[in-house]
Amino acid sequence: MRATDILTLSPLRKHDDLALLALRLMVGAFLIWGVWDNIESPARVAEFETFLARHGFPYPGFMAPLSVWAQFLCGAGLVLGLLTRWAGLVCAINFVVAILMVDMHQGIRGAFPSACLVLIGLYLATHGPGRFAVDSLFGGGGKRR
Structure with missing residues (x-):
């Protein structure tokens, strides 16, 4: 192993698809968990x-x-790695709207979770899901370098 490999940790690259899978599973599960109560209960919707x-959204009966x-x-x-680039883009757009309409009034601490989801969504939209994804069966796994 070369000194630059130790300094840059470049050997870790061989595990990038596993790290991407973990990211997709965690974020995807979080998104599902975050809305599951609204899917199960008309009262929650x-x-x-x-x-x-209350936050000034137009057509709240449609938007919710x-x-x-x-x-x-x-x-x-994201969990399946199916249409991952689209899922990332829609996720980013959804949470940009959340920041602009709600979270920006709560300061950086309030907006930080949504901002992370925007950036993760943009990363997945531009880099793809990696090798361990349904998309890779159709050539959509994407090479990231």
């Missing part, structure tokens, strides 16, 4: 509609289920 109306299902489908796509 109604609460979410009220929340959106749209956001819930977008988040759920993004989460499922």
